[in-house]
Amino acid sequence: MPTQYQIEARLDYLAKAVSVVEVIRYTNSTGEALSELVFAVEANRYSRVFSLESLTAGGEALAEYELEKNRLAARLSTSLQPGESLEIELRFQLELPEIPEPGDDRRPELFGYTERQVNLVDWYPYLPPYLAGEGWLLHDAWYYGEHQVYESADYVVDLTLVNAPDTLVVAASAPAQSEGTHLRYELKGARNFSLSASPEYRVFNGEQGGTAIAVYTFPFEGNTGADILRHAQQALDLYTRLYGPYPHDSLAIVEADFLDGMEFSGLFFLSKGFFNIYDGSPGSYLISITVHETAHQWWYETVGNDQALEPWLDEALCTYSEYLYLAEYHPEAIPWWQQVRVDFYQPEGPVDGSIYDYSGYIPYRNGVYLRGAKFLADLRERVGDDAFFGTLSDLVQHYGQADLLTSDAFFNTLAERSTADIQDLVAEYFTAQP
């Protein structure tokens, strides 16, 4: 039974504040008795943003808890036995942080508000995966890269808008089931549930293979949203054919009022910086990042991994998916991709480091993303298309919405499809030997 999240949120748009009642129905499928629950509370990494008003489990207040940085650990009065279920309720307030202006000395922040946008991402406490014998899988944030690991869970979100302009448009991880100031969403088999609201969004709607796609841009971007929509439709079509079905009913693509692209379940952000340098060509960051983030709906969303310890498993696959997209639809743009996106940086470094292993964002990206994509290209050439793409669709089938993918599982799945000797490739790109 996947964990069920029922979240009632009241967003005061003017005050930039959210009050939330969150009910989590959790079944202990870890095989171990649990004496403690650990929640990831990313909003608590910001000062004076998250305040917990109450925490109960099975109707009883959990008085013994510790909240430090992104970790909320609560002791249970009686251990939760394997197979047992528990209903947990959290009531909390968010005073949203202002998203800072971009600077070279800090990573882009996504959570919070700017003059024209409110982003609720990783905004509620959630239970990370629990590994038998190891415990709750919750990592510290780092200066770059993503540190969170998500279970696949089911969501019902009720959003009430207060003090909001009539023109407010809300983008979300799922289609809204009602209109007006009360919005209801349901999303199954997802890593998280995210929202982005702005009174300025211009919306470009389309669909692909039954999936509704909506692109939300600021009005000064002209018709760039239509280009993004077209490329996202093609990417969704290609990745469905290569990897397996798209996991949700909808995809929201949101222009970010910060300088970063970022994937979430059924929703991703595209940096306004990529819009600024877009020249209409498929050989451009805006389009490559569009299809990269689309690919995360398979590598991150459908097939989960430990983004902190083995980031190559989603990032290398999504970067290589950029190439696959151009090769399928816009081969004339491949020289741009190879020269500007990859070779320009003369990437070095291992593919398989954790986010904590590199000396900065650039070495991290060069190793994990860029050399990761080179590794996958070499691997494809070595094992052949049938084994390579067969392995990727096997991974989606075997790991989709289930266990987290690991490097070992990647290579074991490949070994079932191909007996080719890849030791030299692994030695060239990896520090650890599978």
Ligand SMILES: [Zn+2]
């Ligand atoms: Zn990525």
